[in-house]
Amino acid sequence: MNSFTYNIKQAFQQIGRNKGMSFASVFAIIAMMMILGLFFVVSVNVNLFTEMVKQDYDSVEVYLQDSTDTAQAQTIMNKLETVKGVDKVTYRTKDEALNIMKERWGDSGYLLDSLGDNPLPNSILVKVSSVKGADRVNTLAAKLDGVESTKYYKETVDKLTKVTNFMQAAAIVIMIFLIVVSVVVVSNTIKLTVFARAREISIMKYVGATNWFVRGPFLVEGILIGIFSSLVSAGITYLIYSRIVATIGTKVMTILSSPLVPAGYLSLNLIIIFLAMGISIGACGSVISMRKFLDK
Amino acid sequence: MITFTDVTKMYGDNVGLENASVDIDKGDFVFLVGPSGAGKSTFIKLILKEIDADSGSIRIGDYEVTQLSNREVPQLRRKIGIVFQDFRLLPKKTVYENVAFAMEILHRSKRQIRKRVPQILSLVGISDKADRYPQELSAGEQQRVAIARAIINNPKVLIADEPTGNLDPDTASGIMELLDQINMTGTTILMVTHAKDIVDRMHKRVVAIESGHIVRDEFGQYGYEEAGDQREEVFDDE
Numbered sequence: 001m002n003s004f005t006y007n008i009k010q011a012f013q014q015i016g017r018n019k020g021m022s023f024a025s026v027f028a029i030i031a032m033m034m035i036l037g038l039f040f041v042v043s044v045n046v047n048l049f050t051e052m053v054k055q056d057y058d059s060v061e062v063y064l065q066d067s068t069d070t071a072q073a074q075t076i077m078n079k080l081e082t083v084k085g086v087d088k089v090t091y092r093t094k095d096e097a098l099n100i101m102k103e104r105w106g107d108s109g110y111l112l113d114s115l116g117d118n119p120l121p122n123s124i125l126v127k128v129s130s131v132k133g134a135d136r137v138n139t140l141a142a143k144l145d146g147v148e149s150t151k152y153y154k155e156t157v158d159k160l161t162k163v164t165n166f167m168q169a170a171a172i173v174i175m176i177f178l179i180v181v182s183v184v185v186v187s188n189t190i191k192l193t194v195f196a197r198a199r200e201i202s203i204m205k206y207v208g209a210t211n212w213f214v215r216g217p218f219l220v221e222g223i224l225i226g227i228f229s230s231l232v233s234a235g236i237t238y239l240i241y242s243r244i245v246a247t248i249g250t251k252v253m254t255i256l257s258s259p260l261v262p263a264g265y266l267s268l269n270l271i272i273i274f275l276a277m278g279i280s281i282g283a284c285g286s287v288i289s290m291r292k293f294l295d296k
Numbered sequence: 297m298i299t300f301t302d303v304t305k306m307y308g309d310n311v312g313l314e315n316a317s318v319d320i321d322k323g324d325f326v327f328l329v330g331p332s333g334a335g336k337s338t339f340i341k342l343i344l345k346e347i348d349a350d351s352g353s354i355r356i357g358d359y360e361v362t363q364l365s366n367r368e369v370p371q372l373r374r375k376i377g378i379v380f381q382d383f384r385l386l387p388k389k390t391v392y393e394n395v396a397f398a399m400e401i402l403h404r405s406k407r408q409i410r411k412r413v414p415q416i417l418s419l420v421g422i423s424d425k426a427d428r429y430p431q432e433l434s435a436g437e438q439q440r441v442a443i444a445r446a447i448i449n450n451p452k453v454l455i456a457d458e459p460t461g462n463l464d465p466d467t468a469s470g471i472m473e474l475l476d477q478i479n480m481t482g483t484t485i486l487m488v489t490h491a492k493d494i495v496d497r498m499h500k501r502v503v504a505i506e507s508g509h510i511v512r513d514e515f516g517q518y519g520y521e522e523a524g525d526q527r528e529e530v531f532d533d534e
Contacts (some may be wrong), residue, residue: 003403203384206344207445208374209401211366 003216010217011224014193020190022225028185029229029281030236032178033274037237039171040270041162044261049259060137060152068146073124076144080126083140085133094120121148186225186285190218194293201293211294225239227280230274233259238267253256297322297453298343303352311341311508312338316352316503318503318510322452325479327495328488329518330505336488339456339505343486344376345369357452374402376447377483381458382522383438384446385430391417392426395444402449412448419443420474436467440474447478454478458485461495469496492518 015022020107062080077089091134097120102109128134141150194201206216241264305312313335320326328336331506337504341347342354345361352363353374359372385394392413399409417423420440422433428440439459446454456475460468472494479485489495495518504512512519 006400106462199384200386203386203397204401205370206373206378206384207398207401208372208449209372215403 003213007058007216010100014197014217014221015224016226017196018193021192025182025186025225025285026229026232027257029226029278030233031229033233035178035238035241035276036115036171036175037233037241037274039167039174039272040273041237041241041261041266043167043171044266044269046160046164046167050157050164050263058128060126060128060134060141060150062126062137062141062147062150063121064123065146065148066121067231068122071262072146076141076146077124078139079144080124080140083133083136085184086126086129086131087129088127090125090127091170092123092125094118094122097121097123099222103205103295110174127159179277182281186222186282187289189225190222190286191288194218194289200291205294213285215290215295218290219283222282222284222286222289223279224282226278229277230278232272234267234271234274237270238263241266297505298486299353299355300339300342303342303351303354304350305342305347305508306350310505311335311507312347313349314508316508316510317375318513319355320484320485320501320512323482323496325476325480325485325500326487327498327500327502327507328486329490329495329502330511334507335508338508339458340455340486340488343455344378371464374449375452377451377454379439379442379446379454379456379459381461383430383435383442384464385438385441387430390429391422391433391441392425392525394430394441395448398448403438406480416448419447434467435457435463435494436470439463439467443471443474443478447483451483452485453486456485456489458490460486460489460491465493469497472498478488491516 062076064076065142066074073091080086081089095118098112098118101120102112105112126137128137138150138152141147201214244265245260300318301315303316303380304314306314313331316335328339330336338347342349343356343361343533345364352362356372357370357375359375361372364372370530388396391402396409397414399412402411403529414423417426420443422437422440424442425433425441430441433441439462443459453473462469463471470493471527474484475487476498499516501515502512502517502519503510522530
């Protein structure tokens with residue numbers, strides 16, 4: 001018999017004989033992966049939000065007072081252009097600003113139509129090549145006549161980056177714990193089948209079976225448990241997330257001017273990550289469960 | 297074929313085997329005798345590298361066993377067939393499958409297995425039981441299956457650990473005839489036994505171990521007056 005089909009056949013038999021514990025491990029892995037999935041979904045979205053904000057990172061928006069006329073604006077622009085570290089200066093009328101906002105709000109953009117007067121100011125968009133340049137623009141613009149205020153996103157981005165980093169660190173710590181738990185549960189499950197087949201294994205060893213030959217079916221058993229759990233948890237996570245996107249996605253998130261990562265885009269990554277983890281957990285669990293057994 | 301040179305194995309403060317030297321040639325038939333706990337099992341386990349010697353050299357064919365890495369142990373064991381007192385057959389496999397199992401482990405093709413297994417079953421005299429399960433067979437027949445499994449891969453050495461221990465005298469002599477027959481094809485046989493009558497009758501080389509020392513190595517007799525007590529002890533251990 002070809003050793004691949006031999007391993008698969010044996011593994012299915014073992015799972016069948018040991019349903020209770022196999023389910024226990026499947027549930028443990030699913031629970032772990034769902035928690036992981038939650039972190040994944042949240043951090044992906046925070047990341048996206050950060051990226052969106054970062055697009056404006058290299059620019060300072062200088063808002064003009066309503067009383068500022070075009071000539072004055074031109075003078076301000078000329079002055080800003082001479083600042084070291086400034087790449088480009090563009091004038092943005094209040095109408096352009098409103099259109100950009102409408103675009104970002106997407107389907108909910110019609111809400112902005114109900115505004116009578118456009119509340120947005122005319123502004124000058126200053127592209128800067130460095131944070132220092134942005135600082136200089138800030139200082140200068142504050143002194144100029146006709147400037148209402150300036151806004152630039154460095155602080156926001158910094159804060160968001162901190163949040164993202166923290167979340168990733170937390171996710172890693174929690175993940176490590178959960179992975180350890182899953183590996184232990186899987187290895188215990190497999191240990192049961194190992195014990196059930198102890199005699200057979202000892203005979204195999206006497207006849208000269210290599211450790212990998214003996215391990216094969218158990219390794220496949222662990223991997224099957226891992227694959228099954230990861231697909232189920234990827235499925236559940238996808239379902240929950242797509243519900244969330246469908247209900248709150250379009251309404252709440254537009255106010256933050258950032259969309260949610262589409263569920264379809266997320267699902268492929270989710271499946272890949274979960275599968276990789278499921279397979280490694282299953283494989284590690286089975287190798288660990290047999291370690292002592294195969295010493296001699 | 298099997299050469300022990302000054303082999304010592306301690307279990308803590310207890311002697312398993314001490315400065316043991318034995319040389320068994322290719323094609324020899326050797327009985328290993330001695331009281332329970334004398335070191336016979338240690339001797340066998342050392343050959344199979346189930347345990348490691350503390351000092352000395354153990355050569356099996358081309359292998360220096362003490363130098364083998366764990367990875368190489370399967371290669372060594374494929375050169376050694378082993379038969380146990382309790383047969384150690386797999387109850388859920390038929391006779392045919394039990395024997396074929398030893399070839400599957402070596403990744404032999406289905407064709408090779410289909411050709412070789414019936415040959416061996418007929419050699420050990422149980423061709424007609426191929427589709428039976430072990431528990432449907434008599435003890436003697438089960439031991440024949442175990443022997444078939446042990447020799448199917450043409451081992452250079454056959455180790456028989458009390459192969460007749462669970463058998464009545466008639467069945468036991470059948471098994472001994474079979475082992476003798478296998479020995480005549482050139483397979484070296486090392487048999488651990490307590491059966492005085494068998495040893496005396498076969499008139500082969502006898503190596504006696506006591507308290508971890510080899511006390512006698514000569515052709516002929518079992519050398520102990522009463523074997524009965526020791527046999528009982530062995531059963532108690534089971």
